[in-house]
Amino acid sequence: MVTIVYWSGTGNTEAMANEIEAAAKAAGADVEKMLFDDTTVDAVAGKDVILLGCPAMGGEELEETVVEPFFAELSGKLSGKKVGLFGSYGWGTGDWMETWKQRALDAGANLIGTAIVNETPNNSEECKALGEAAAKA
């Protein structure tokens, strides 16, 4: 089972989640998809393959009211877990994802891939690759 958990303010990261879900399903995986708001840290920590989505916010940061506190707590429970990260960005160059990736690695996660897209995805190769990697993980 691949579990996708995401936050999206204007729908771009949500569109990525949909593309990743479609790719993972096409590769044969069962997929569940939910918002950070609709789950808990312990529920996510108990999953097998975890894909987390959040756009670049703040100054190259995670969304601060929901995702940052969620991930800060979850990172204590990610050691050895198969984790993928994705999100949309605007005017930056993807620095928020580099920081996020490093935090996941520092937490001991087994990073299966990342995907970033400038604004709205449109049959993104990055999303497809992450969905396929998750299906095989």
Ligand SMILES: Cc1cc2nc3c(=O)[nH]c(=O)nc-3n(C[C@H](O)[C@H](O)[C@H](O)COP(=O)(O)O)c2cc1C
């Ligand atoms: C409050 C706010 C802060 C943002 N900060 C950044 C940023 O630091 N770097 C960047 O590249 N884009 C930034 N963006 C642009 C968003 O990452 C971009 O529009 C993205 O597509 C939004 O994804 P979403 O539709 O899933 O919310 C910011 C947007 C907002 C509204």
